Amino acid sequence: MRLADILKDIEYTIVKGNVDVDIRGICYDSRKSKEGSMFVAIKGFKSDGADYICDAVERGAVAVLVDSEISIDKDITVIKVENTRKSLAKIASNYYGDPSKQLFLIGVTGTNGKTSVTYMIKSILESQNNKVGLIGTIQNMIGDKVYPTERTTPESLDLQRYLRLMVDEGVKYVVMEVSSHSLALNRVDECDFDIAVFTNLTQDHLDFHKTMEDYANAKSKLFKMAKTACVINIDDDYSSLIIENSNAKVVTYGIKDYAYIMAKDIKNGIKGVKYTVQIEDIKSDISLKIPGLFSVYNSLAAIAVAFILGIPLQTVRMALKDVKIKGRFEVLDIDAPYNVVIDYAHTPDGLENLMKAFDEYDTGRKILLFGCGGDRDKGKRPKMGEVAGRYADFVIITSDNPRSEDPMEIISEIEAGIKNTKCPYKIVENRREAIKYALSTAKDNDIVILAGKGHETYQVLKDGVIDFDEREIVKEILDGDEKS
Template sequence: MRLADVLKDIEYTIVKGNVDVDIRGICYDSRNSKDGSMFVAIKGFKSDGADYIGDAIERGAVAVLVDGEISIDKDITLIKVQNTRKSLAKIASNYYGDPSKQLFLIGVTGTNGKTSVTYMIKSILESQNNKVGLIGTIQNMIGDKVYPTERTTPESLDLQRYLRLMVDEGVKYVVMEVSSHSLALNRVDECDFDIAVFTNLTQDHLDFHKTMDDYANAKAKLFRMAKTACVINIDDDYSSLIIENSNAKVVTYGIKDYAYIMAKDIKNDIKGAKYTVQIEDIKSDIALKIPGLFSVYNSLAAISVAFILGIPLQSVKIALKDVKIKGRFEILDIDAPYNVVIDYAHTPDGLENLMKAFGEYDTGRKILLFGCGGDRDKGKRPKMGEVAGKYADFVIITSDNPRSEDPMQIISEIEMGIKNTKCPYKIIENRKEAIKYALSIAKDNDIVILAGKGHETYQVLKDRVIDFDEREIVKEILNGDEKN
């Protein structure tokens, strides 16, 4: 594709060279540069793409896009724009032929529940013999094909490439988790959203957004982009803000306050949740294999999308009945007199919702093991400690992706919160040893809750990433064949 066509509808200045050059690929990582490619220099959190222009050119880049003052001696085309990150979204969409306009795109955003809601919607759509694409935290999918994922919402270039692939594979619907980072950093610019879904908003990512208002406003951007409908959890404190920012038809769902789609007569046990969904004069019984009030909310969001699409409620009921999501209230199949549950809860609200769900069951002790990620919102650490102490019978504070931070410093900040409660606790920094201890003290009918990592199969340390699948670790410990 000609560079002039790649830059269509973008304001730019030609610093040197010309735009009548053939572009055979686009990259923002110089290591992916090749003969005939265009390199887009983006400022990241830890490095500046401008520092890697020379490497990109050596690898074959014939054009470079910058938003600063750069001087290049090489015989290439140099283009300057106001914002390379924002321009990348448009460039990617141009290069891949505006794929989102050929798809029915459903975006799901919120602090908690995004993954569960997307999987539920995918199951409902597939029950109607649709080929569905999914983009999210656990994995990206095209039908049954699985593709790896590095973040909740891919960088704009990677996102547009996936959408193009989905079009080529005959996908009709795409369900996407839309993170606040992706909205703030222009990753989903140029995505033609049909439906936007809001699950909830509670404290998280304040290392990036700084304030809850900034966080909420980033989420609200998605609802200005949707053209068909906006699905909103009316029970959430930020629902009014989201509704105010919605440019399409609003469909509300909820349990406490009046909503267009409501759940009533809710019953929970450790095997799942049951309730009656009411849409105007229509009622239907819904059964889920994922228990907890949060699971009811997630399913209501999916039901709302199905309602907008005109999918029969009976079909929705069947599709939701067997939905299971890795790392979301995942009860391990083990030979033990107690239960072990793995969940991704990694925010104060997420942890509280999880622990409240367990409080509804007649069980033994609730033994909670969790930590907090390094290089992330520090303000939530004591809050999570306080939540843990409030709802658990015994807490083990451990490590969870410490990254560049000292694990014990993170733990001490969590401990500040749990000290405000009367709950007994123990600190074991090594997460594997912490799991081993949790299993060793579990008795008949207890529940061991491993919170924070969920679907993840790795641990991010200061200098490396190691394999860490809690499912395998639990089995190894119980079988007595644990590895060092």
């Protein structure tokens, strides 16, 4: 594809060379540069792409895109723009033929619930024999094909490539988790959203956004982009802000405040939740295998999308009744007199919602094991400790993904919050040993809750990434077949 065509609708300056050159690929990682490619130099949080221009050229790049002054004596084309990250979204869309315009794109954003809502919507759409694409935290999917994911919402170049692939594979609908990072960093700028969904907004990612106001404003960008409808949780404190920023028809859902789509007569149990959904004068009974009030909210969001698309409630009801999501209130199938539940809850609100879900069950003790991620929002650590102390009967504080931080420093910040409660707790820094201890202390009818990692099958340490699937670890411990 000609460079001039790739740069369509972008303001740029030719520093050297010309735009009448054939481009065989685009990359922002110099290691992926190949003969005839274009390298886009993006400023990251830890490095500057401009430092890798020579490496990209040596690997075959014939053009580079920059947003700073550079000097290079190679015989290549150098294009300068105001912001390479923002330009990359448009370049990627041009290169892959504006794929989102050929798809019905549903974006889901919020602190908690994004993954569950996307899977529920996917299940509903597939129940009507639609081929559905999914982009999100656990994995990317095209129909039944699974593709690995590195972040909740891919970088714009990778995202547009996936969307192109979905078009080519005959996908009609795409359901996508849209993170606040992706909105703030222009990853979804060229996505043609039809429906935008807002789940909730609670403290998270303040290492990046700095304030809740900045965080909320980043989320609200999605609702300015939606063409058909905006689905909004009216019970959330930030719903008014999201509604104000919505440029399409607003459809509200909720439990507490009046909403267009509401849940009534909620009955919670350890194996699921049942309720009656009401849309104007239409009612239907809904049954979910994922318990908790948060599951009711998540399913209401999915029901709202289905309503907008004209999908009958009977179809929706059947599609939701068997939905299960890895790492979301996942009750393990084990031979033990107690239950083990794995959940991704990694924010104060997420942890509180998870623990509240157990309140209506006739169980023994709630033994909660959790930690907090390193190199992330430190302000939530004592808050999560305080939440844990309020709702659990016994807490084991351990590591999550400590990354470059000292695990014990993270634990001490969590401990500061739990000390304000009367809940007994124990610190076991090694997460595998912590799980072993939790299982050893569990008695009949207790619930052991492993929170924070959910679907993840790895742990990120200072020295690198290790395999860490809590399902396998629990099985190994119970079978007496632990790895040394």
